[in-house]
Amino acid sequence: MKLDILAVGAHPDDIELGCSGTIAKEIANGKKVGILDLTRGELGTRGTPEIRDAEAKAAGEILNVAVRENLAFRDGFFKNDEEHQIEVIKMIRKYQPEIVLCNAIHDRHVDHGKGSKLVSDSCFLSGLRKIETIVEGQNQKAWRPKQVYHYIQWYDMKPDFIVDISGYMDVKMKSILAYRSQFYDPSSKEPSIPISSEIYKESIRYKAYDFGRIAGVQYAEAFTAERHIAVDSVFDLI
Template identity: 30%
Template sequence: MTNFVDILAIGAHPDDVDFGAGAILLKMAAKGRKIAILDVTSGEMGTHGNAKIREKESLKAGKFLKADRFFLHLSDTKLGDTLEIRQELTSWIRKLKPKLVLAPDFQKEMNHPDHAALGLAVRAAARFARFPKILPDLKPHRVEGVLHYHYPTNRMPDFLFDVSDFTEKWVQVMKCFESQLKTLDYIDRNLKAASYFGSLVGVPYAQGLSKHNPILVGDLLEVSKGTLEI
């Protein structure tokens, strides 16, 4: 098992991380960041595919992302922000020791219930991970931050990343999830959203994250690079 990763990206189902933050992770991998992905369920309740197929697709995508990939095998459609799930996530955070954790956005509007529940559970687990009396057999770990990826229908992100140079490879990542592309053309949907976000900041394609907490900034001129006012 990989220890001391830079980024731990957590998804409720196989493909959540890849669709929601895949281009960003490709960019981070190109910078040499160590990445791990944790799929909390195997997406067995999806209309197409089954647990075995979806895990196989997920592992294939992980190779493109240069990420170690792990599965919790919890029950699809039954995730909640529960103590059990918080503690399970806490144990993984302590094992992998990430600097940054990515999780689904927890806003409930236009969101899968599993995504919203997991987003909250991850935030709690990141806090639990630094408390030594919780799961005392595992050494505490302090995460530097939790950021949230989301889907085009959720809301406007707080940060936009120029992923124009990684779009073609992102398409390859998304094509790995062949079973899910029978439901909806997620590739076209995600590319259109990335194109729209890119148009806001003057680049061909951008993908976003949300924070839900204050972020420490060192250069005011970097903050000024906001969306273009028309």
């Protein structure tokens, strides 16, 4: 299955928080989008890996993604080394995305920046023919995505571009709240964490509103780019 976009997150829910509005919009426009989670989020204070697996599945169905896979790397302890790069390369070559969306280059959680660099390096290495990967007895062909973009997460960062998600804010929130173990749920008996409060839930919408304010739209998501973005015409920027 070839994808137009592969969205990658260190933990289940990273993608929903960072770029689910963009994903929903591109799927509505006919693009094929998949999600790859690097870990099962097993070190999270709330929930269990099994609960988060089920929540991730539900969130993916809400977004109507074509596929969602989990590499089950060790939460908190995966590395940007050859062993982990090869596993990510296998996924890139399997789905051959034109665009990869991944974690913020620097963020509050140590796995976010680490996952960002791991995926970025793997996208480059995936294009090298002399790196051999074999899946189900078949040699994979080299493949390098055309662009790698990083969604902005906890820390405020200056975006390189902003995507209008005004018509997709509700589906973004619905996908986020599929993670009932992690986010605001007044009936939960789990310990409180920074992202489980009602204030944080409201801040998700506010953040999208603030990015939208910058761009002159209602709601938006923001990204950074690894290299300058070229357009065919200045009118593509309108």
